Amino acid sequence: MISFSIEKNSSECSGRTGVLRTRRGEIQTPIFMPVGTHGVVKTLSPKELSDVGARIILANTYHLFLRPGLSTLDHFGGLHRMMSWNGPILTDSGGFQAFSLKAINSISDSGIKFVSHLDGSSYELTPEESMRIQRTIGSEIIMCLDECTDYPATEEEARTAMLRSVNWAQRCRNDHPPNRNEQALFGIIQGSTNLNLRFESLERTLPIGFEGLAIGGLSVGEPKEEMIEILDQIVEKIPSHLPRYLMGVGTPKDLFMGIERGIDMFDCVMPTRIARHGSVYTQRGRIDITASRFKNCTEPLDSKCFCYACQTFSRGYLRHLFQNKEMLGMRMASLHNLAFMLNLTNRIRKALNEGKFLGFKKDFFEEYDSKEGVYARS
Amino acid sequence: MISFSIEKNSSECSGRTGVLRTRRGEIQTPIFMPVGTHGVVKTLSPKELSDVGARIILANTYHLFLRPGLSTLDHFGGLHRMMSWNGPILTDSGGFQAFSLKAINSISDSGIKFVSHLDGSSYELTPEESMRIQRTIGSEIIMCLDECTDYPATEEEARTAMLRSVNWAQRCRNDHPPNRNEQALFGIIQGSTNLNLRFESLERTLPIGFEGLAIGGLSVGEPKEEMIEILDQIVEKIPSHLPRYLMGVGTPKDLFMGIERGIDMFDCVMPTRIARHGSVYTQRGRIDITASRFKNCTEPLDSKCFCYACQTFSRGYLRHLFQNKEMLGMRMASLHNLAFMLNLTNRIRKALNEGKFLGFKKDFFEEYDSKEGVYARS
Numbered sequence: 001m002i003s004f005s006i007e008k009n010s011s012e013c014s015g016r017t018g019v020l021r022t023r024r025g026e027i028q029t030p031i032f033m034p035v036g037t038h039g040v041v042k043t044l045s046p047k048e049l050s051d052v053g054a055r056i057i058l059a060n061t062y063h064l065f066l067r068p069g070l071s072t073l074d075h076f077g078g079l080h081r082m083m084s085w086n087g088p089i090l091t092d093s094g095g096f097q098a099f100s101l102k103a104i105n106s107i108s109d110s111g112i113k114f115v116s117h118l119d120g121s122s123y124e125l126t127p128e129e130s131m132r133i134q135r136t137i138g139s140e141i142i143m144c145l146d147e148c149t150d151y152p153a154t155e156e157e158a159r160t161a162m163l164r165s166v167n168w169a170q171r172c173r174n175d176h177p178p179n180r181n182e183q184a185l186f187g188i189i190q191g192s193t194n195l196n197l198r199f200e201s202l203e204r205t206l207p208i209g210f211e212g213l214a215i216g217g218l219s220v221g222e223p224k225e226e227m228i229e230i231l232d233q234i235v236e237k238i239p240s241h242l243p244r245y246l247m248g249v250g251t252p253k254d255l256f257m258g259i260e261r262g263i264d265m266f267d268c269v270m271p272t273r274i275a276r277h278g279s280v281y282t283q284r285g286r287i288d289i290t291a292s293r294f295k296n297c298t299e300p301l302d303s304k305c306f307c308y309a310c311q312t313f314s315r316g317y318l319r320h321l322f323q324n325k326e327m328l329g330m331r332m333a334s335l336h337n338l339a340f341m342l343n344l345t346n347r348i349r350k351a352l353n354e355g356k357f358l359g360f361k362k363d364f365f366e367e368y369d370s371k372e373g374v375y376a377r378s
Numbered sequence: 379m380i381s382f383s384i385e386k387n388s389s390e391c392s393g394r395t396g397v398l399r400t401r402r403g404e405i406q407t408p409i410f411m412p413v414g415t416h417g418v419v420k421t422l423s424p425k426e427l428s429d430v431g432a433r434i435i436l437a438n439t440y441h442l443f444l445r446p447g448l449s450t451l452d453h454f455g456g457l458h459r460m461m462s463w464n465g466p467i468l469t470d471s472g473g474f475q476a477f478s479l480k481a482i483n484s485i486s487d488s489g490i491k492f493v494s495h496l497d498g499s500s501y502e503l504t505p506e507e508s509m510r511i512q513r514t515i516g517s518e519i520i521m522c523l524d525e526c527t528d529y530p531a532t533e534e535e536a537r538t539a540m541l542r543s544v545n546w547a548q549r550c551r552n553d554h555p556p557n558r559n560e561q562a563l564f565g566i567i568q569g570s571t572n573l574n575l576r577f578e579s580l581e582r583t584l585p586i587g588f589e590g591l592a593i594g595g596l597s598v599g600e601p602k603e604e605m606i607e608i609l610d611q612i613v614e615k616i617p618s619h620l621p622r623y624l625m626g627v628g629t630p631k632d633l634f635m636g637i638e639r640g641i642d643m644f645d646c647v648m649p650t651r652i653a654r655h656g657s658v659y660t661q662r663g664r665i666d667i668t669a670s671r672f673k674n675c676t677e678p679l680d681s682k683c684f685c686y687a688c689q690t691f692s693r694g695y696l697r698h699l700f701q702n703k704e705m706l707g708m709r710m711a712s713l714h715n716l717a718f719m720l721n722l723t724n725r726i727r728k729a730l731n732e733g734k735f736l737g738f739k740k741d742f743f744e745e746y747d748s749k750e751g752v753y754a755r756s
Contacts, residue, residue, distance in 0.1 A: 038702040039695075045706060046690070068673065068698045075674045076694065084690045295446065296453045312424070312462045316454065317417075320446045324416040327705050328423060 002140060002184040002211055004029075004243045004264075012358045014236060014262035017349050020243055022088040022140040023182050024080070025055070029243065029264040030352075032250055032345045033058045033090060034272065034338050038067070039083045041338070042272050043331045046085045052307055052339035053346065056088040056140075058267045061133050062097030065123075066116050070136045078138030090141040090267070092247075093130045093172075093188075096216070099148045107147060109164060127171035135181055143214065144172040146188045151221040158192035165190045166204040173208050184211035186245060189234065192217055193226045198234050212243040215263075219249045228257060235262040252281060252344055252368065256361050259348055271341050275333035278322045281340040285368050289333065294319045307339035308332075380518060380562040380589055382407075382621045382642075390736045392614060392640035395727050398621055400466040400518040401560050402458070405433045407621065408637045408730075410628055410723045411468060411645040412716050416441050417461045419716070420650050421709040424463045430685055430717035431724065434466040434518075436645045439511050440475030443501075444494050448514045456516030468645070469517040470625075471508045471550075471566075474594070477526045485525060487542060505549035513559055521592065522550040524566045529599040536570035543568045544582040551586050562589035564623060567612060570595055571604045576612050590621040593641075597627045606635060613640040630659060630722055630746065634739050637726055649719050653711035656700045659718040663746050667711065672697045685717035686710075 007017040020027040034041045034049060037060045041049055049057065059079055068082075076082035079089060098104050098114040105113040111126030127145045134142035146165040149158050169187050176185050187210035191197030205213070215234065218227045231246070238244050243264045246254075250268025258266060271281070278290040282302040287294075289301070297315040309318070309332035321329030344364075351360035385395040398405040412419045412427060415438045419427055427435065437457060446460075454460035457467060476482050476492040483491040489504030505523045512520035524543040527536050547565050554563050565588035569575030583591070593612060596605045609624070616622050621642045624632075628646025636644060649659070656668040660680040665672075667679070675693040687696070687710035699707030722742075729738035 038698070038704055040699060040702075040704050040706050043705045043709075045686070045709075047686070063702075067701055068694070072674055072694065072698075076676060076692070082692070082695050082698070084695070296450055298454060308423070308425070314454070314460070316446070316450065317460050317462070320416070320450075320460070321418060323445055324418075324441075326416055326418050327421045327708065328418050330705065331421075331423075331709070 001179050001182050004212070004241065006240065008353050009240075010352050010357055011355060013260045015259045015352050015357055016240070016262060016264070017352045018243070018264060020264075022056075022184075024086060024088045024140055027055045027088060028349060030255070030259045030345055030349060031055060031265055032255065032341045033265065033267040035060075035267055035269045036083070036085075037269070038063050039079055041334075042276065043327065043334045044272075044338070046083065048308075048335055049085070049338070050087070052335060053342040054087070054338065056090060057085060058090050058092065059137065059139065060097050061091045061094035061130065061137065062101075062125075064091075064137055065094060065133050066118055070133060073136050073138075078136070080138060088140040089137070091134045091137050091139040091143065093143045093145040094125050094133065095130070095145050096148050096248075098125065107164075109167065111145070111168075112147075127168040128175045131172055131175045135176070135183065138181075139183065141184045141186060141212065142176065143186050144169045144188050144210075146190055146216055148190070148217050148220065149192050151192065153192045155194055155197070158190075158194050158197050161192075162190045162197050162201045163204075166201065166208075169205055169210075170208050173210070178209070178211070186210055186212040186214050186243075188214045188216040188247070190217045193222050193230065195230065195233055198230055199237075202234060202237055206239070210242070212245060213238050214245040214247050216247045218246065219254075228261075231258065231261045231263070238262075250341065252341070255341070255344060255348065256364070259352070260357070260361070271337035272334045275337045276330045278319075278329070278333060280333050281337050283367050284370075289315060289318050289329075290322045291319075301333075301336050302340065305336060305339055305343070307336050309336040310339075379557050379560050382590070382619065384618065386731050387618075388730050388735055389733060391638045393637045393730050393735055394618070394640060394642070395730045396621070396642060398642075400434075400562075402464060402466045402518055403433070405466060406724075406727060407642040408633070408723055408727060409433060409643055410633065410719045411436045411643065412650065413438075413645055413647045414461070414463075415647070416445070417457055419712075420654065421705065421712045422650075422716070424461065426686075426713055427463070427716070428465070430713060431720040432465070432716065434468060435463060436468050436470065437515065437517065438475050439469045439472035439508065439515065440479075440503075442469075442515055443472060443511050444496055448511060451514050451516075456514070458516060466519070467515070467517040468519040469512045469515050469521065471521045471523040472503050472511065473508070473523050474526050474626075476503065485542075487545065489523070489546075490525075505546040506553045509550055509553045513554070513561065516559075517561065519562045519564060519590065520554065521564050522547045522566050522588075524568055524594055526568070526595050526598065527570050529570065531570045533572055533575070536568075536572050536575050539570075540568045540575050540579045541582075544579065544586075547583055547588075548586050551588070556587070556589070564588055564590040564592050564621075566592045566594040566625070568595045571600050571608065573608065573611055576608055577615070580612060580615055584617070588620070590623060591616050592623040592625050594625045596624070597632075606639075609636065609639045609641070616640075628719065630719070633719070633722060633726065634742070637730070638735070638739070649715035650712045653715045654708045656697075656707070656711060658711050659715050661745050662748075667693060667696050667707075668700045669697075679711075679714050680718065683714060683717055683721070685714050687714040688717075
């Protein structure tokens with residue numbers, strides 16, 4: 001089982017720090033969770049994840065169910081042992097992946113019928129099946145099956161999906177009562193960008209009783225202001241003793257935005273995905289390391305960063321690796337971007353604990369927004 | 379400059395152990411040199427190379443000349459600093475790459491005219507230009523420009539190329555006298571599979587005076603017996619005080635074959651190239667880790683291996699990574715294959731020092747050839 005305790009509530013904003021205790025170790029919150037879709041955070045080893053400060057990673061139920069499949073996961077005694085990651089793991093329910101991979105055949109109250117994007121074979125993912133898969137994976141935190149809506153969605157679509165998600169949440173809880181397998185179950189608030197539906201989702205989900213609550217269905221294409229409005233209205237209504245998880249969100253800006261509003265947990269593929277294309281975070285903004293201006297640059301990606309890439313290689317060499325499509329470039333950019341996100345989370349946590357969040361935020365963005373970033377800021 | 383001293387001559391065969399001293403450290407011979415074509419051993423970091431016991435790596439002059447180019451290499455103070463590899467480097471002359479990439483426009487006594495495989499621009503690689511490029515790269519051991527022949531070659535083709543290589547060897551030596559930049563210069567014996575031409579090449583090359591001698595133009599498609607015959611006849615005629623380098627050769631079998639005949643240095647892309655396709659060396663032969671029989675295998679690649687991959691992951695998980703085209707799989711297979719080759723070289727060296735080479739060879743192949751390898755043995 002997990003337990004969560006608040007360490008400090010900010011007097012400057014709704015942010016807080018805390019400790020999430022799991023059978024595989026403690027997690028200081030707020031926390032960013034690197035995404036390991038197929039049971040591997042792309043390009044990186046478990047040792048490298050530890051080295052950059054990852055304390056919990058996310059894995060995808062949909063992908064792991066299809067490959068390696070439950071019998072292999074069971075044979076290995078779960079994902080931790082198979083992938084040699086000894087820290088906590090959070091798994092999603094599988095629904096969002098089926099949704100985003102356009103693999104869904106039909107959705108009914110029963111569950112989600114989908115075809116494998118690998119071989120076209122058919123499956124039905126019910127709330128009970130999602131629980132069973134996640135128990136086999138053996139993650140410390142498992143998520144309720146929910147129905148996501150596209151953005152934009154009509155009110156009716158959003159309401160139908162939200163009510164179905166509430167129904168599935170109850171079935172997940174029934175199938176996975178508290179303490180089963182020492183795995184915590186988190187509920188998910190849906191309702192698209194409709195504030196009333198979001199309130200209703202929260203009101204209906206809370207009484208079911210979960211070990212944590214997530215906000216799903218955001219960062220799916222809606223304007224950032226709409227996400228912020230929902231967080232402004234919803235997060236403070238989640239009882240403060242529950243860990244709050246904002247799903248699929250996690251650029252440097254998003255971290256500040258969410259933490260300031262009381263979010264404790266984030267996950268996002270962005271840091272590693274953009275890294276594989278040569279886009280890296282620095283204190284002075286996001287840069288494209290493949291740009292010709294870095295050809296002879298002997299500076300590290302980020303002079304303040306502690307990661308192996310920054311301690312070892314220059315921008316010029318990393319650019320050379322990308323020019324030659326050498327995997328070491330993608331590895332190093334991925335390592336660095338995770339180091340950046342995890343270090344940033346640490347620094348925000350420290351600022352919250354010291355009552356200096358707003359000052360830290362101001363200082364951070366003064367540097368991050370003003371200097372050498374070449375992209376639209378994110 | 380380098381110096382080479384024999385440690386022990388085997389009483390069982392022509393093999394010997396020695397120490398090659400360079401400004402960047404000592405190398406125990408025989409040695410296998412991992413290949414870092416673009417200034418990176420594919421998928422691996424310098425730290426990982428050190429961890430698996432690499433003591434000297436090879437880099438390719440042709441590729442580095444085109445990218446990042448001499449001005450960038452010069453700006454970084456040479457390849458070692460650019461790629462953060464502090465150990466010795468050996469560079470080839472650039473000729474073989476132009477040859478194997480079919481980039482050559484014309485070859486004359488002047489040099490090799492080639493077009494870049496990247497952008498079609500034209501260059502001439504003369505012996506003097508090859509020396510200049512290799513001085514800019516800054517490798518500890520640089521190679522003479524030579525002309526390789528296809529296999530099979532007519533006697534006339536082979537003789538013309540051999541004589542031209544001798545001429546170029548003299549020009550390289552003139553341009554790069556002993557001790558210049560503390561870089562050693564190795565000559566290269568050519569002559570295709572024609573034994574008389576090989577003898578003539580050796581006779582003409584030796585008096586020029588080099589710090590080491592390489593045997594080039596083998597492992598280009600000829601039957602293994604022909605390579606062996608040439609080594610049987612040629613190697614013992616190379617003065618024993620010179621380090622002897624068999625270019626482009628290096629499977630586990632080749633290591634024994636060459637060392638037994640008095641070769642001190644090997645390089646080959648094979649261990650890392652086959653690794654990226656899931657083919658790995660084990661004590662019990664080469665296996666294809668993508669095979670379905672490894673799906674639920676909880677054993678490491680090689681139970682006797684000390685590398686991170688074997689200490690951390692199972693065959694089943696590595697297969698899963700390859701199934702999902704996850705780079706970590708290619709990384710770990712590359713790391714392991716190099717660990718295997720370097721560890722094997724160490725064990726052969728130890729056997730030579732202890733006067734037990736033939737017994738070790740017999741024991742090794744009893745296991746390597748008999749068990750689970752699924753490929754033609756190599």
